[in-house]
Amino acid sequence: AQSVTQPDARVTVSEGASLQLRCKYSYSGTPYLFWYVQYQRQGLQLLLKYYSGDPVVQGVNGFEAEFSKSDSSFHLRKASVHWSDSAVYFCAASRTGGYKVVFGSGTRLLVSP
Amino acid sequence: NAGVIQTPRHKVTGKGQEATLWCEPISGHSAVFWYRQTIVQGLEFLTYFRNQAPIDDSGMPKERFSAQMPNQSHSTLKIQSTQPQDSAVYLCASSLPQNTLYFGAGTRLSVL
Numbered sequence: 200a201q202s203v204t205q206p207d208a209r210v211t212v213s214e215g216a217s218l219q220l221r222c223k224y225s226y227s228g229t230p231y232l233f234w235y236v237q238y239q240r241q242g243l244q245l246l247l248k249y250y251s252g253d254p255v256v257q258g259v260n261g262f263e264a265e266f267s268k269s270d271s272s273f274h275l276r277k278a279s280v281h282w283s284d285s286a287v288y289f290c291a292a293s294r295t296g297g298y299k300v301v302f303g304s305g306t307r308l309l310v311s312p
Numbered sequence: 313n314a315g316v317i318q319t320p321r322h323k324v325t326g327k328g329q330e331a332t333l334w335c336e337p338i339s340g341h342s343a344v345f346w347y348r349q350t351i352v353q354g355l356e357f358l359t360y361f362r363n364q365a366p367i368d369d370s371g372m373p374k375e376r377f378s379a380q381m382p383n384q385s386h387s388t389l390k391i392q393s394t395q396p397q398d399s400a401v402y403l404c405a406s407s408l409p410q411n412t413l414y415f416g417a418g419t420r421l422s423v424l
Contacts, residue, residue: 242415
């Protein structure tokens with residue numbers, strides 16, 4: 200079955216530190232991959248997406264993610280986090296050309312001062 | 313572009329009452345999705361419309377839940393005889409075909 204796994208339910212980092220949030224997917228072939236962020240009491244906002252090509256994709260607010268076919272992963276990174284990055288981050292995937300987007304369980308990021 | 317608009321933001325119903333949730337997709341987007349978000353289950357796909365036609369309702373509970381899209385400017389999710397376990401945040405999203413989902417802020421349904 201198609202699935203997206205985020206193994207870390209909660210991550211705490213200090214402001215200014217680097218960040219990696221992990222995501223593994225289980226899909227036949229190469230799916231479309233996404234990272235969304237949800238701030239408190241708000242809907243989900245797209246950070247970045249991968250369809251094909253360069254495995255490192257750049258997103259908004261200094262975020263980037265790297266696709267790895269061999270590892271079935273799509274980890275999110277940021278070089279230096281800010282307190283305003285505190286939110287819940289969702290990794291998601293859809294079958295190539297498909298419409299149904301499957302979400303991971305989310306990782307709550309807390310940036311401490 | 314106001315984004316996807318969901319109303320109300322918060323709805324409180326008594327057990328057994330009906331709840332209707334509204335979604336106005338982004339103008340020009342042909343696809344509309346409904347998701348349910350809870351702490352326990354996370355984000356669950358409910359249903360999908362393309363060009364107003366229902367395409368996939370595989371995530372909808374078979375009883376009490378229904379969704380319509382009577383025109384391209386709005387969709388509704390109706391829950392009859394609400395139960396406490398229906399309490400959740402219901403998220404609507406719209407997109408162009410095979411493209412990024414744009415989410416509304418959600419409707420928080422509380423069933424007392």
